[in-house]
Amino acid sequence: MLLEMKDAVLNYGKIEALHGITVEVNEGEVVSLIGANGAGKTSTMRALSGVRGLAAGTVFFDGEDVTKLRADQRLRKGLVLCPEGRGIFPGMSVTENLNMGAYTRKDKGAIDEDYDRVFGLFPRLLERKKQIAGTMSGGEQQMLAIGRALMSRPKLLMLDEPSMGLAPMLIQQIFDIITEISQQGTTILVVEQNAKQALSRSDRAYVLETGNIVKTGSGAELLDDPSVREAYLGVA
Amino acid sequence: ACGTTDTGGGGSDASGGDCDFKIGAMGALSGANASIVIPSVDGAQLALDQWDGGDCTVTLERFDTEGDPAKATPVATQIAGDDSFIGVIGGAFSGETRATKSIYQDGGIPMISQSATATDLTQEDPVEVFHRLVPYDDYQGAAIAKYLTDEVGATKVFVVDNSEAYGEPLADRVEETLGDKMVQRDKTEVGQTDFAPTISKMESAQPDAIMYGGYIAEAAPLLKQIRDAGITAPFIGGDGLYGADFGKAVGDAGEGAVVMCPCAPIDESSTFASDFEDEFGGAPGAYAAEGYDAMSVFLAALDDGARTREDVLAFVNDYTGEGLSKDIAFDENGDVPADQVSYWAYKNTDGKLTPEVEVSP
Amino acid sequence: MSQITAAYRGLRIGDRWDGAPKPVRWFVMLLVIAFAFYLPYLNVLPFAYIRTDLTASGSDWASVLFLVVVYMIVAVGLNVVIGLAGLLDLGYVGFYALGAYSVALFGSTNSPVVQAMQSKFGFSEEWAVPFAICIPIAIVMSLIAGVLLGAPTLRLRGDYLAIVTLGFGEIIRITARNLDNVTNGATGIIGVPVPPGPEIDGRSFFNTIDAERWYWLALTILILIIFLARRLENSRVGRAWLAIREDEDAAAVMGVAGFKFKLWAFAIGATLGGLAGLLFGSKQQYVEPNAFMVQLSFLFVAMVVIGGSGNIFGALLGAFLLTYLPERFREFVDWRPFAFGVALVAVMILRPQGLAPSRRRAREFEDRRHEAEEAAADA
Amino acid sequence: MPDHKTEGAVEDQVVLKDTSNHEAIEIETSGPEGSVLLEVDHVTLRFGGVVALNDVNFQIRRGEILGLIGPNGAGKTTCFNAMTGVYTPTEGKIRFKGKEIAGTKPHKINHLGIARTFQNIRLFPEMSAMENVMVGCDARHKTSVPGVLFRLYRVRPSEEELPESGIRRSFAKVFGISRHTLEERAGRRRSMELLRFVGIADRAHELARNLPYGYQRRLEIARALATEPELICLDEPAAGFNPAEKEDLMGLIRRIRDLGHTVLVIEHDMKLVLGVTDRIVVLEFGQKIAEGTPDEVARNPKVIAAYLGEPDDAA
Amino acid sequence: MDFDALISGLDRHTLDGITRGSIYALVALGYTMVYGVMKLINFAHSEVFMVGTWAVLGTYTVIGATAGMGAGMVIAATVLALLVAMLASAGTALAVERIAYRPLRKKGAPPLIFLITGIGCSMVLVETFGQLLRFFFGQPFGRVTVNIPSVLETKTLFTIPGVDLAVSNTRVLIIVGAIVMMLALDTFVNKSRLGRGVRAVAQDPDTASLMGVNQERVIMLVFVLGGAMAGVAALLYTVQYDITKFDIGFIIGLKAFTAAVLGGIGNLRGALVGGLFLGIVEVYASAVWDSSWTNVYAFVVLVVVLMFRPTGLLGESLGKARA
Ligand SMILES: Nc1ncnc2c1ncn2[C@@H]1O[C@H](COP(=O)(O)OP(=O)(O)OP(=O)(O)O)[C@@H](O)[C@H]1O
Ligand SMILES: Nc1ncnc2c1ncn2[C@@H]1O[C@H](COP(=O)(O)OP(=O)(O)OP(=O)(O)O)[C@@H](O)[C@H]1O
Ligand SMILES: [Mg+2]
Numbered sequence A: 001m002l003l004e005m006k007d008a009v010l011n012y013g014k015i016e017a018l019h020g021i022t023v024e025v026n027e028g029e030v031v032s033l034i035g036a037n038g039a040g041k042t043s044t045m046r047a048l049s050g051v052r053g054l055a056a057g058t059v060f061f062d063g064e065d066v067t068k069l070r071a072d073q074r075l076r077k078g079l080v081l082c083p084e085g086r087g088i089f090p091g092m093s094v095t096e097n098l099n100m101g102a103y104t105r106k107d108k109g110a111i112d113e114d115y116d117r118v119f120g121l122f123p124r125l126l127e128r129k130k131q132i133a134g135t136m137s138g139g140e141q142q143m144l145a146i147g148r149a150l151m152s153r154p155k156l157l158m159l160d161e162p163s164m165g166l167a168p169m170l171i172q173q174i175f176d177i178i179t180e181i182s183q184q185g186t187t188i189l190v191v192e193q194n195a196k197q198a199l200s201r202s203d204r205a206y207v208l209e210t211g212n213i214v215k216t217g218s219g220a221e222l223l224d225d226p227s228v229r230e231a232y233l234g235v236a
Numbered sequence B: 001a002c003g004t005t006d007t008g009g010g011g012s013d014a015s016g017g018d019c020d021f022k023i024g025a026m027g028a029l030s031g032a033n034a035s036i037v038i039p040s041v042d043g044a045q046l047a048l049d050q051w052d053g054g055d056c057t058v059t060l061e062r063f064d065t066e067g068d069p070a071k072a073t074p075v076a077t078q079i080a081g082d083d084s085f086i087g088v089i090g091g092a093f094s095g096e097t098r099a100t101k102s103i104y105q106d107g108g109i110p111m112i113s114q115s116a117t118a119t120d121l122t123q124e125d126p127v128e129v130f131h132r133l134v135p136y137d138d139y140q141g142a143a144i145a146k147y148l149t150d151e152v153g154a155t156k157v158f159v160v161d162n163s164e165a166y167g168e169p170l171a172d173r174v175e176e177t178l179g180d181k182m183v184q185r186d187k188t189e190v191g192q193t194d195f196a197p198t199i200s201k202m203e204s205a206q207p208d209a210i211m212y213g214g215y216i217a218e219a220a221p222l223l224k225q226i227r228d229a230g231i232t233a234p235f236i237g238g239d240g241l242y243g244a245d246f247g248k249a250v251g252d253a254g255e256g257a258v259v260m261c262p263c264a265p266i267d268e269s270s271t272f273a274s275d276f277e278d279e280f281g282g283a284p285g286a287y288a289a290e291g292y293d294a295m296s297v298f299l300a301a302l303d304d305g306a307r308t309r310e311d312v313l314a315f316v317n318d319y320t321g322e323g324l325s326k327d328i329a330f331d332e333n334g335d336v337p338a339d340q341v342s343y344w345a346y347k348n349t350d351g352k353l354t355p356e357v358e359v360s361p
Numbered sequence C: 001m002s003q004i005t006a007a008y009r010g011l012r013i014g015d016r017w018d019g020a021p022k023p024v025r026w027f028v029m030l031l032v033i034a035f036a037f038y039l040p041y042l043n044v045l046p047f048a049y050i051r052t053d054l055t056a057s058g059s060d061w062a063s064v065l066f067l068v069v070v071y072m073i074v075a076v077g078l079n080v081v082i083g084l085a086g087l088l089d090l091g092y093v094g095f096y097a098l099g100a101y102s103v104a105l106f107g108s109t110n111s112p113v114v115q116a117m118q119s120k121f122g123f124s125e126e127w128a129v130p131f132a133i134c135i136p137i138a139i140v141m142s143l144i145a146g147v148l149l150g151a152p153t154l155r156l157r158g159d160y161l162a163i164v165t166l167g168f169g170e171i172i173r174i175t176a177r178n179l180d181n182v183t184n185g186a187t188g189i190i191g192v193p194v195p196p197g198p199e200i201d202g203r204s205f206f207n208t209i210d211a212e213r214w215y216w217l218a219l220t221i222l223i224l225i226i227f228l229a230r231r232l233e234n235s236r237v238g239r240a241w242l243a244i245r246e247d248e249d250a251a252a253v254m255g256v257a258g259f260k261f262k263l264w265a266f267a268i269g270a271t272l273g274g275l276a277g278l279l280f281g282s283k284q285q286y287v288e289p290n291a292f293m294v295q296l297s298f299l300f301v302a303m304v305v306i307g308g309s310g311n312i313f314g315a316l317l318g319a320f321l322l323t324y325l326p327e328r329f330r331e332f333v334d335w336r337p338f339a340f341g342v343a344l345v346a347v348m349i350l351r352p353q354g355l356a357p358s359r360r361r362a363r364e365f366e367d368r369r370h371e372a373e374e375a376a377a378d379a
Numbered sequence D: 001m002p003d004h005k006t007e008g009a010v011e012d013q014v015v016l017k018d019t020s021n022h023e024a025i026e027i028e029t030s031g032p033e034g035s036v037l038l039e040v041d042h043v044t045l046r047f048g049g050v051v052a053l054n055d056v057n058f059q060i061r062r063g064e065i066l067g068l069i070g071p072n073g074a075g076k077t078t079c080f081n082a083m084t085g086v087y088t089p090t091e092g093k094i095r096f097k098g099k100e101i102a103g104t105k106p107h108k109i110n111h112l113g114i115a116r117t118f119q120n121i122r123l124f125p126e127m128s129a130m131e132n133v134m135v136g137c138d139a140r141h142k143t144s145v146p147g148v149l150f151r152l153y154r155v156r157p158s159e160e161e162l163p164e165s166g167i168r169r170s171f172a173k174v175f176g177i178s179r180h181t182l183e184e185r186a187g188r189r190r191s192m193e194l195l196r197f198v199g200i201a202d203r204a205h206e207l208a209r210n211l212p213y214g215y216q217r218r219l220e221i222a223r224a225l226a227t228e229p230e231l232i233c234l235d236e237p238a239a240g241f242n243p244a245e246k247e248d249l250m251g252l253i254r255r256i257r258d259l260g261h262t263v264l265v266i267e268h269d270m271k272l273v274l275g276v277t278d279r280i281v282v283l284e285f286g287q288k289i290a291e292g293t294p295d296e297v298a299r300n301p302k303v304i305a306a307y308l309g310e311p312d313d314a315a
Numbered sequence E: 001m002d003f004d005a006l007i008s009g010l011d012r013h014t015l016d017g018i019t020r021g022s023i024y025a026l027v028a029l030g031y032t033m034v035y036g037v038m039k040l041i042n043f044a045h046s047e048v049f050m051v052g053t054w055a056v057l058g059t060y061t062v063i064g065a066t067a068g069m070g071a072g073m074v075i076a077a078t079v080l081a082l083l084v085a086m087l088a089s090a091g092t093a094l095a096v097e098r099i100a101y102r103p104l105r106k107k108g109a110p111p112l113i114f115l116i117t118g119i120g121c122s123m124v125l126v127e128t129f130g131q132l133l134r135f136f137f138g139q140p141f142g143r144v145t146v147n148i149p150s151v152l153e154t155k156t157l158f159t160i161p162g163v164d165l166a167v168s169n170t171r172v173l174i175i176v177g178a179i180v181m182m183l184a185l186d187t188f189v190n191k192s193r194l195g196r197g198v199r200a201v202a203q204d205p206d207t208a209s210l211m212g213v214n215q216e217r218v219i220m221l222v223f224v225l226g227g228a229m230a231g232v233a234a235l236l237y238t239v240q241y242d243i244t245k246f247d248i249g250f251i252i253g254l255k256a257f258t259a260a261v262l263g264g265i266g267n268l269r270g271a272l273v274g275g276l277f278l279g280i281v282e283v284y285a286s287a288v289w290d291s292s293w294t295n296v297y298a299f300v301v302l303v304v305v306l307m308f309r310p311t312g313l314l315g316e317s318l319g320k321a322r323a
């Protein structure tokens, strides 16, 4: 097992957003996390990445207890989050943003390779290499954020709503990219509102409702589950 | 105004009689300028300690104003409102004195200032209660000008001031007295350390003497920069530069600089100097002798039988006597009589101010 | 410390206050006001220990109270600017100086301005602008200054404004110091007029000795100002300020005229600053430029922040403590500034939301603290 | 997902009217339905070398729901920014109700009757949901700063505005009630109604920053509606919504139009766009490449090539 | 008013202005770095500088350096003093961070609070040198001005031909020193990995940590670097002016902060440009009029510049953020 979060409780002040959830991700899997607005998906991601500490529970990554580690320490171990709402560095250029993705890396040659890979995936970024990221359109920023996450060469890549704000054609492309990265050997945990796409491409999935895991199973199983279909796929 | 809940101070058990009084000393006892004030209050304390009051007990209360007029007014109101005060030593600075003298006037309490020298305090807006042991700035300006022309023989003086209430009028007066013997005038600021613009003006004016109206903190870098620029003209300042720390501040560049002060040199072997040293662990600093004298005048009033503010005020107004700093008397404005005014030029040699010559303006 | 605050919280004064019926609140309020007026005479022993004139070198209690109230007016004004509108003004002393100088320049026979008017219009040497007219002059002068300073600079963001306002304060002071033939320069102006009043014991009603009268005057003005300033908070104006503070661009798109409201905040703050300066100058009967150094601006800001910016009562508390405590503990002459600095740091670290924050701030703060603590739970 | 009419948890001191028909938040429009409300007239907008809008030309008619779509970076948000005064067009004109508005300050444009939401949510995070909406309401309020301070502008209150109790009632009868007080009351009532309208009244008193994403999006809509705009512009209102929530949102958009607002919506979710709009304008690289009814646009080969891609059942 | 004096001595005044401005610029760096990363005005930075001047004095006293030593000794003493000053200032900056800012950061306090603790720290430091240390060690501590020996004596190093302007060794040291330090720092922040981390934290601390940046380390680094620059400034200052005093930091700090804003706070090169610009403006204006209006010139120029360029001459850079 690559990642295991057990009985995680996360609080915002007096509000308890996660009520003791358990999430597991195996090496090589694509796992998705779906749920309504405010269900706690982003909170789960925050807890996993270490942006926020847990009130209770543990996080194991790669066999190691990382519960007490900060986000930057977890990143060094290969646990990378591409946050919701993009979180690009608005004042830096596109290149500098990508550079930041490789912040902890020292393998110059491999970094250059990864540049090429990212620019290959998102030609728009190559076009706008020098543009200040804050002035890019919403979709362009999303591309940049994903590209930057890839620059960290993660063991486990966590994506929080990667398709948000993307044009239909690009959404397709993003999911293709996710599949591709996964095939290249990166484990992936993805939060998605586009449940249909997400489920059809994941090995396993969790359904989150108001801070609790209410369902889990393979992607295909959940796609067929009537209650999931009704609540998240918009089909009665 | 109504300090009846008396808990502190007054403190002598032997009192009994009707001769149990306080004297207030008001000035900057903390803050940046405390070093100019504390020695004078210490001097006053020394005078009190050496006094044999018989039945009378007198305490000296120190009131800190930080030299700030706004902080001085509550102090003055307090002193004026408390009948056990029969005299005030201070204010130490002109600003706080200006702000408080009408309060003391309303309270009818005599003041003797050891160091407030602004001209207007007595010349433009005199009050009966105010007296001072130092001559006012007009004299000093004239004395400096006289020193410059007579002793230095300067004909092209460059005058600089610090734009403050002390330096500016002093420089004005020097300028007035010098007339066309002044080549140029420049203004600087308190807290300034880079005097390049002033130096370049000096370089083109080629003065044969430089006069600075201001304080030590700025005089030190100014002097250093003057000398660095290769200007060797004599440098002379007013009593704002007088103090033991002058030599320490100016360093080598200050060698030969002259400081003018209305304070007569205190003989190092005098009993005052040694007593002061014993008591406070240092040589008497600025205005220590004046502080001593101010206290002595008040004590003499008590000796004379004065028991109320009116008595003391009347006594002080008419007082004549020999003091440490000078022969003491006050004219109708409360000033040192013109014929008593004299200044000393001190030269900075090896980091010490040594008396050079006496100048009467 | 924490026990005390816990006990205080246990009392839940704020909630009880809000829960109390209106007549009770009125009654309590009147009692508090009455007590405030009585304060100069407070002389019953355990309570009298708050007086500043107990120790040998203490200072006059009523004068200290007066200064406290003047600074409270300042704090209320600055609270509008900093606490409500979120504009960091480090030059507030400029307005304070303007108020003081206005009454001095026009009301004192020693002022070069008055002397010029005398000779121009052939008035007698005794003539000066009457005090009653000096008040509107002072208010208008500081108001104009507020607008003049605000108009070009309020477009600046955050801390740029801080340094510009700081500069403004300095410009006022230096100008007052250097313009010898207008302001008497560094010497200052004496004979600043006092409010008219009946003569008592051969002295004018407002004189230098009976400081409690000044205190009452200032207190009355303060109460009036608090009454008015409270109205701003929970109104469209207060909301607009808050919105601007949060996200100026979004506020503009929602129809909030950002510039106008910021200018208002500045103007209101300037007016109150000027008014406080006027009281100060008049009581002092003497103004001089060095009374208005930048450090005083920092002190003003510290009052608002220590008390809990955004809350009028916080600002009042801050003004009270920072003015009163140094006066009360005068005997520690040399150590006062040191202790003051230590206290600033300590209080803010122990209670970063201020001593008496507004509820909104307290709530915001709780939230953020939890967040920050959790985020750093591991470190 | 709370029901839109949930009254449950809310305990507000304001007496709430029945808002099932939403008459209280209906707005007055200034012209007949179908007439031109806003006109984008050959607008070009450049940022240095980037041409974000290139000679774009379209109109919005009163009472319609117009969709604005296009690939990422096509210039949709920029178009909003130009219309709401955030940017000034390099060339061309934007007319609202026949009046040129390019270069007008954002708050003035709002007063003219345009409101918007943001692609990256921009609420006032430290204010409660209700206060956020109140700020919107204030856009229509008239009390000035002295008015708030001194409350001298009094209005004769109608019977229902009079307080209940005796003394205050007679006082209000004689001296009237200050406009500020009345506006404040009305604002509170309206804010509550609007929150209920968009379906988030159950968390009216929570700070905006603590609301979940979906609530925040809806709060932005409520805040924009509060300014009583004739034209409301929604920038990707469904971003981050799941299909069920999108369904709800479609209903909300329709109801907004039914209240008399004209709606302009940017959205990438084709199901929503095709389902809710009356007409669609398509941008690509800053240029308009198509315009028409949803059907026409969906079939337009240019649009398919540039934006939709191969027909996909996910759309 | 004397414009002739300005014109005829333009070369001289420019050199004076650059000298003055170089020191502003170095101190401004500390403000700008901290501001760039934490969006806070580090009010205690002026005292960080002040501590540096005392460190120089201390070093000279301990090694017994005086005017008129041999060239080798002068260089050794100066370099040693420089290192000590940098250490002392950086240490002070770090201490301020630890004591006054870090606890607040942990509690998520708003920026205004940092301002007050900064002011508090500044007062404490000032009082420490003006009062506390005197209490324990006596002279030279206290509220008086103290001379620092001119270890490096001022000599004319060369004369600029054509304008016939003599340039002294101290000036060369100051100007070259300031510019070299500035360029080094600028390169470090823009080119190095750690520097990128600094800029990332400046823009979005949370995301930066997701990229593997250790925020606390970056903040420490920022204070250390800013402090070290203040230490350099302190040495150069004592070389030029020969004095120190407990409250010497205040005015320099004020000017340096103005310079930082003038250049665009958060922008390192802005600090250099702002500092030099401010220095030159002040000297020019003082040449035409006099120095009693110096602060007025400085602030009027600031306002005028900000009216046309609301984010300073070069604009913000470390942490520019617009949606
Ligand atoms: N910073 C915060 N402070 C307080 N409460 C928060 C904060 N962030 C999230 N919450 C609350 O925690 C709960 C879970 O939020 P979270 O952001 O994890 O939801 P989500 O599933 O990601 O929703 P969405 O699809 O809208 O992004 C919500 O009720 C939300 O209001
Ligand atoms: N201030 C700016 N400076 C430079 N370029 C800009 C600026 N603002 C926008 N752009 C560019 O203009 C183009 C249009 O951007 P816009 O935000 O309008 O796109 P959009 O259609 O809203 O895309 P999305 O669907 O991804 O949000 C983009 O390429 C963007 O990078
Ligand atoms: Mg989320």
Ligand SMILES: [Mg+2]
Pocket: A137, A138, A139, D076, D077, D078, D119
């Ligand atoms: Mg967009």
